[in-house]
Amino acid sequence: MPKRKFKYFPMVxxxxxxxxxxxxxxxxxxxxxxxxxxxxxxxRPRRPGEVEGKDYYFVTVPQFLKLRKEGRLLEWAKxxxxxxxxxxxxxxxxxxxxxxxVMTIDVKGARSVKRIFPEAVTVFLLPPDLKTLVQRxxxxxxxxxxxxxxxxxxxxxxKVASTFDxxxxxxxxxxxxxxxxxxxxxxxxxxxxxLDKVRAFGSELARKRF
Ligand code: ADP
Ligand code: 5GP
Numbered sequence: 499m500p501k502r503k504f505k506y507f508p509m510v511x512x513x514x515x516x517x518x519x520x521x522x523x524x525x526x527x528x529x530x531x532x533x534x535x536x537x538x539x540x541x542r543p544r545r546p547g548e549v550e551g552k553d554y555y556f557v558t559v560p561q562f563l564k565l566r567k568e569g570r571l572l573e574w575a576k577x578x579x580x581x582x583x584x585x586x587x588x589x590x591x592x593x594x595x596x597x598x599x600v601m602t603i604d605v606k607g608a609r610s611v612k613r614i615f616p617e618a619v620t621v622f623l624l625p626p627d628l629k630t631l632v633q634r635x636x637x638x639x640x641x642x643x644x645x646x647x648x649x650x651x652x653x654x655x656x657k658v659a660s661t662f663d664x665x666x667x668x669x670x671x672x673x674x675x676x677x678x679x680x681x682x683x684x685x686x687x688x689x690x691x692x693l694d695k696v697r698a699f700g701s702e703l704a705r706k707r708f
Pocket of ligand 2: 514515519538539542573574575577582583584585602603604605606607608
C-alpha cells in the first residue's frame, strides 16, 4: 500500500457469516456520507438482484488469478470455495476522495489488511448469541447445509477475534451501526493520526514572540 497521507483510514468490518456485515455497512452508508463502500471482486456467481460494480466485480477464476499475480489485490481469501479479493484501486479511490472505505470482508482477509495497512481499523461483529446467529442465517434463506458450513467456519474465525481492534455486538441494528460510526469518529481523534496539526501549531508557536 503506498505511503500517503489521507484524511481517513479504512474501516474493516469482519464477522462470521451472518454476523451482520452487509446490513451494518448499509446502515453506515446511510448514516453519513463520509462512509463509502469499497467494492471487492469475487469469482462466485452473481445472486439475483446483485449489481456488477455495486455489490461486487464479478470475475472469472483466470481473471482473479491474474489480478492477484499482478499485485492488484490488497488482500484475498478463498471463502466457501470461491475467491474474493479487495482491489487496491477500490480502497485508494475512496481514500483519495477524503472518505472512509468500509470493507466488509472475511476474518482472514481483515487480518491481512491490518498487516499490510496498519492504519486500518478492524471491527469484529458478533450477534448477541449463537442462537441468534443460527436464526439470522436461516432467516436469510440459507439452506441447512450452508448454515452448517458457515457455523463450522465460525469456529476458527472466533479464535482469532482477539487480533481485532474492536468488538461490536450486533443486537439492535441501529445501535450497532452507531457504535461502529462512533469508533470511526474516535479513531480520527487519535493523536498519532493528527501529528501534522500538532506540529503546525508548534511551528507557529516557535516563530512568534510574546
Ligand atoms: P453477513 O453479511 O455478515 O453475512 P448479513 O448482514 O447478511 O450478515 O446479516 C445476516 C442476516 O441477519 C440478514 O438476513 C440480516 O438482515 C439479519 N440481521 C443482521 N443484523 C441484524 C439485527 N441486528 N437484527 C435483526 N436482523 C439482523
Ligand atoms: P458472500 O458470498 O456471502 O457475498 O460473501 C462471503 C464472504 O466473503 C463474506 O464473509 C464476505 O464479507 C467475504 N468477502 C467479500 N469480499 C471479500 C474480499 O474482498 N476479501 C475477503 N477476504 N473476503 C470478502
